[in-house]
Amino acid sequence: MSVFDGLKFRKANSIIHNLDPRIKFVYVIGVFIAALLFLQIIPLLALFVLQLPFVFLARVQRQWLRSLRGAAFLASFIFLINIATNFFGGGYTLTPSDIEGAAALTLRFVVLVESFSVFFLTTSPDHLGLALEQSRVPYEFAFAFTTAVRFVPVLAEETQTIMDAQKTRGLELEKGNVLKRIRNYIPILIPLIVSAIRRSLELAEAMESRAWGACKRRTNLYTLRLHKGDYVLLGITVVILAGAIYAHYFVTIPTIVNLL
């Protein structure tokens, strides 16, 4: 099922994949804040380029490009809206700096998408669950998260089976107008929900049988420990943030229009 393909995490090994998810998240937030500080193209471009080494080190270029392509529609929308408000709000004229401003806003959005996609492309759900647990998020939530991820392929397969079964009984999914088509999916949804509920009962039974809730202080097979690479990434984050704040307050950033 292609719909669920995006949710499947492919196991991979690289320096970036092995970094501590908590530090990676701090880095993403750092880039996020830095991007929000600027409305000029040059620093945003610098932030964009800064992330490229991560993408290449993690060898996720292809998936990364795909996520950028997914954001392209929204990005062009942001660009056009900005152009339009400048044009209609500024007395029906368009200066080059208006265009540059719109481009900067769009680039800011792209930088945010870029950093988050690197995070999610290189962090396994397992790691993410572990990070949640060790960040004092109640275990129930972390467990719910990893179990949900675990059952995505199972439910996808089941949906396919139910669809096939209903089609052999003469259900036509691609027929009629929009409303009719939505209604066509009811015979798929109801068995799917019923079986999911039944499955959850069996899961609860299995969890009980394996001492769920036996003691308040649960232990864990794995722990996240900070390694050298994590400290390096933390350092990079601090440098980016400090540089961004310094540039924001003390440096007059030239615009491209000025430079030309």
Add this chain to the structure above:
Amino acid sequence: MALIEIKNLTYTYPGVSKPSIHDVSIKIEKGEFVLITGPSGCGKTTLCRCFNGLVPHFYQGEIKGEITVAGINTLDHHTYEMAKHVGLVFQNPENQLFALSIEKDVAFGLENVGVSREEMRKKVDWALHQTGIYDIRERSPHEISGGQQQRVAIASVLAMEPDIIVLDEPTSFLDPLSAEKIFDVIYKLNKEQGITVVLVEHRLDLTAKYTNHLIVMDQGAVRLEGDPRDVLSNEETRLIGVGIPKATLLYQMLKKEDYSLGNKTPLGSEELADQILETLK
């Protein structure tokens, strides 16, 4: 004292008028390989749920009688307290694995009871080796076959080092070859580790040879119980609808025609083959 002792147990699920188990009394000794069989809906699964307290704590309902497992009265002890003594393996392997990697799943129970990491590592590795899945320990549950999933489920209860492992039709989702592998694993645990096994199965052809205590249930009651050779020779067992092993059937048919292959009723084809060879000599 017996490891599992059930006295006059009657249990009714909530919202149902007829009891699922009616006046059942069983004694299971330490180290036994017990096989429970009987037609669908005869109360086998319900009985399994009684062993670790899922009945009545998880299912509620009305219960009468006494159950003592490993010296603990399950009626006043919660399921998570029983988990250290009784490991329950369910029918559908998919719905009893919840982690994203196999070794994490095997560690789940140990994490819940708060075992330290070093000790956990040792126990998990031991359980993985016992069930022959050490090499796939980092895979995710949906990447492995049903037979492997069921072995993970066995490993995950085994890691808790229980006195008893209860398996509720563990092979009904599997092909015969994978099923045989599961039975081999269980038999090895029983023989080498001395773990008491309670196995619920329809496929007596594959399992009768392992057992030394056979229980036949029908309509919520225990109808026959004892040495498998006696129970399987009994006409009533066949009438209840138990699938008698082909080797045992053949032996009985020949015996009816006065061809005796010795006094021992065979439970598997190997035994029967030996007896035939013996007679032919």
